[in-house]
Amino acid sequence: MPAFILLTVMTALRILGRNRLRAGLTMLGIVIGVGAVIAMVSIGQGARAAVQAQVASMGTNVIIIMPGSTTVSGVRGGQGGAVTLTVGDAADIKKRSPLLSDTGWAKRDVMQIVNGNRNWNGPVNGISPSYLTIRDWSFLSGGPFTQTDMESAARVALIGQTTLENLFDPGEEAIGATIRIKNVPFQVVGLLAPKGQSAQGSDQDDVIFIPFSTAERKVFGSQFLGSVGALFASTERIADLPEAVEQIREVLRSRHRLQSEQADDFTIRTQVDIGKVQEGTSQTLTIMLFAIASVSLLVGGIGIMNILLVSVTERTREIGVRMAVGAKRLHILSQFLIEAVTLSLFGGLIGVVVGIVGARLTTLIVGWPTIISFDSIVTAFLFSLAVGLFFGLYPANKAARLNPIEALRYE
Amino acid sequence: MCPLILCEDLWKIYRVGDVEVQALRGINLTIDRGEFVAVMGTSGSGKSTLMNILGCLDQPTRGRYRLNGLDVAEATRDLLAELRNRQIGFVFQNFNLIPRTSALENAQLPLFYRGVSIKEQRRQAAAALQRVGLAGREQHYPAQLSGGQQQRVAIARALVGTPSILFADEPTGNLDTASSREIMNILEQLNRDDGITIILVTHESDIAAYATRELVMKDGQVVQDTRRATHLSVMQ
Ligand SMILES: Nc1ncnc2c1ncn2[C@@H]1O[C@H](COP(=O)(O)OP(=O)(O)OP(=O)(O)O)[C@@H](O)[C@H]1O
Numbered sequence: 001m002p003a004f005i006l007l008t009v010m011t012a013l014r015i016l017g018r019n020r021l022r023a024g025l026t027m028l029g030i031v032i033g034v035g036a037v038i039a040m041v042s043i044g045q046g047a048r049a050a051v052q053a054q055v056a057s058m059g060t061n062v063i064i065i066m067p068g069s070t071t072v073s074g075v076r077g078g079q080g081g082a083v084t085l086t087v088g089d090a091a092d093i094k095k096r097s098p099l100l101s102d103t104g105w106a107k108r109d110v111m112q113i114v115n116g117n118r119n120w121n122g123p124v125n126g127i128s129p130s131y132l133t134i135r136d137w138s139f140l141s142g143g144p145f146t147q148t149d150m151e152s153a154a155r156v157a158l159i160g161q162t163t164l165e166n167l168f169d170p171g172e173e174a175i176g177a178t179i180r181i182k183n184v185p186f187q188v189v190g191l192l193a194p195k196g197q198s199a200q201g202s203d204q205d206d207v208i209f210i211p212f213s214t215a216e217r218k219v220f221g222s223q224f225l226g227s228v229g230a231l232f233a234s235t236e237r238i239a240d241l242p243e244a245v246e247q248i249r250e251v252l253r254s255r256h257r258l259q260s261e262q263a264d265d266f267t268i269r270t271q272v273d274i275g276k277v278q279e280g281t282s283q284t285l286t287i288m289l290f291a292i293a294s295v296s297l298l299v300g301g302i303g304i305m306n307i308l309l310v311s312v313t314e315r316t317r318e319i320g321v322r323m324a325v326g327a328k329r330l331h332i333l334s335q336f337l338i339e340a341v342t343l344s345l346f347g348g349l350i351g352v353v354v355g356i357v358g359a360r361l362t363t364l365i366v367g368w369p370t371i372i373s374f375d376s377i378v379t380a381f382l383f384s385l386a387v388g389l390f391f392g393l394y395p396a397n398k399a400a401r402l403n404p405i406e407a408l409r410y411e
Numbered sequence: 412m413c414p415l416i417l418c419e420d421l422w423k424i425y426r427v428g429d430v431e432v433q434a435l436r437g438i439n440l441t442i443d444r445g446e447f448v449a450v451m452g453t454s455g456s457g458k459s460t461l462m463n464i465l466g467c468l469d470q471p472t473r474g475r476y477r478l479n480g481l482d483v484a485e486a487t488r489d490l491l492a493e494l495r496n497r498q499i500g501f502v503f504q505n506f507n508l509i510p511r512t513s514a515l516e517n518a519q520l521p522l523f524y525r526g527v528s529i530k531e532q533r534r535q536a537a538a539a540l541q542r543v544g545l546a547g548r549e550q551h552y553p554a555q556l557s558g559g560q561q562q563r564v565a566i567a568r569a570l571v572g573t574p575s576i577l578f579a580d581e582p583t584g585n586l587d588t589a590s591s592r593e594i595m596n597i598l599e600q601l602n603r604d605d606g607i608t609i610i611l612v613t614h615e616s617d618i619a620a621y622a623t624r625e626l627v628m629k630d631g632q633v634v635q636d637t638r639r640a641t642h643l644s645v646m647q
């Protein structure tokens with residue numbers, strides 16, 4: 001049997017080599033199908049990796065609580081921006097939810113920031129002491145606020161990479177410099193390490209942090225003292241997130257005196273939820289491309305079936321001769337199946353090359369990240385093998401069922 | 412011991428549209444091992460039909476055919492293939508070589524389906540080609556060989572599997588006199604030296620003269636059956 005397979009593969013290659021143009025055209029569908037599979041998987045995986053990096057940039061096991069209820073479509077709204085979350089909520093949550101390792105809060109507003117003759121409109125965030133830890137911010141230079149800064153409402157600020165580039169000349173020392181936020185002078189004490197895009201697509205490095213106490217008393221001038229823009233919490237383990245969310249919900253509902261029939265006046269989301277939404281969109285893309293790939297593979301398979309049917313007819317007498325000298329059904333069947341599979345695997349091989357080149361070009365031209373995985377190449381090969389076997393089966397079986405004497409007499 | 416070939420009341424009826432053609436009409440025939448039989452008869456008398464049935468390529472409509480004691484009607488398709496592979500060799504009028512495939516590979520074919528190692532296939536096929544006087548032509552394609560040479564490749568293919576019977580349906584029908592004589596000498600040698608039973612269809616009496624037994628067919632029946640003591644070449 002090994003001798004049989006080896007010689008049959010050699011024969012198949014020779015026959016395909018004789019009709020190179022015909023074989024090439026037949027393989028085209030498989031080439032496109034496999035190429036699409038490889039390209040689509042690498043684009044999908046690249047996108048997923050980027051999303052995962054963005055989600056990871058939120059921090060570790062983060063829970064975000066925002067004021068306002070959630071509508072069915074997932075958009076926040078309803079309360080008309082009513083202030084429903086306070087520093088007191090945060091303190092109470094921390095006290096009554098043992099699963100939480102940390103809680104923090106922030107309040108933000110877009111303001112004009114001035115350094116010398118440069119000015120920039122960017123989000124200014126008043127943050128609680130633990131905020132930076134929860135969100136996993138680290139520093140390129142300088143450092144976080146001290147306890148004293150927080151308590152004394154010191155005029156100190158931390159700036160992100162984008163803010164730095166917009167307020168300072170290249171090479172200019174930012175640490176120790178004085179900038180003005182809404183005309184109040186602040187000393188820059190820390191430069192934050194860049195985080196890149198958020199999962200929602202905004203630039204996380206376009207940011208300024210100041211102590212919450214300072215923001216309340218000297219910048220925002222809010223009439224609602226103690227109100228916050230969002231609460232943040234984190235747990236030790238990712239598995240604790242769902243239970244922690246429930247604990248927080250109970251604490252907040254009782255603090256806000258909500259009746260059982262009333263909806264939440266806040267929205268809780270975890271890092272895991274946000275990751276899921278993002279993966280969902282990249283999955284839609286993957287499914288769409290998968291459909292394209294399937295159609296191409298189907299067309300390719302039909303092409304292979306067609307060319308094999310032609311080949312069986314052309315070589316009817318040869319089949320008769322082979323049967324006359326002792327070829328059994330299985331021999332004839334495998335001969336044509338091997339021809340089909342050789343075609344489809346060749347197509348698959350070219351398709352893999354086309355897919356890799358396509359993915360590289362996508363990265364080069366459109367700038368999307370792509371990851372070429374070994375798994376997708378193996379899958380593509382298995383697919384082309386399956387296509388060859390499936391669509392080769394009918395013609396091969398047709399050949400194997402020929403009557404020897406009729407095949408020999410065929411003209 | 413049972414005879415090699417035993418036919419009892421063999422019928423073959425073709426139906427084309429409404430017309431029924433009785434190609435064989437009750438053939439009774441016994442052929443023993445080592446015989447060299449020439450089948451003669453007018454065109455359409457059923458010679459090829461009989462050969463194909465005896466060679467297990469076709470099945471009779473009625474009657475019994477025993478090859479080496481085995482009732483062929485009861486054999487499966489794959490068993491018949493196995494029989495053709497190991498017991499039977501075919502030589503056709505139109506050679507029936509696989510095109511664009513070397514003489515060696517054509518001659519290898521029966522061994523290929525026997526699962527012999529590639530090396531052994533090549534060795535035996537080369538020996539068979541040498542036997543028919545084609546040493547040095549192993550890599551030629553059929554199109555690069557003369558008719559006589561092509562027929563010799565076909566004989567090499569038929570004998571490579573050391574069959575016990577060789578069926579030759581007008582093997583010299585497409586060849587000139589000189590080539591025909593070469594082919595007949597090879598067949599005669601195979602019969603005399605290797606003891607291969609040969610059944611040959613021909614229209615020419617000088618070809619039939621190589622045989623030790625002559626059957627004449629007419630309208631699907633054997634009408635004459637004569638035996639000669641020895642080969643023509645020995646008599647000369
Ligand atoms: N496949 C077929 N379908 C219908 N009729 C057939 C078929 N094969 C043979 N016949 C008929 O059977 C009869 C015998 O044919 P066969 O080929 O056996 O003759 P033959 O003796 O070999 O003739 P020739 O010497 O011309 O080769 C003929 O009348 C022929 O028309």
Ligand SMILES: [Mg+2]
Nearest residue numbers: 458459460580
């Ligand atoms: Mg005939």
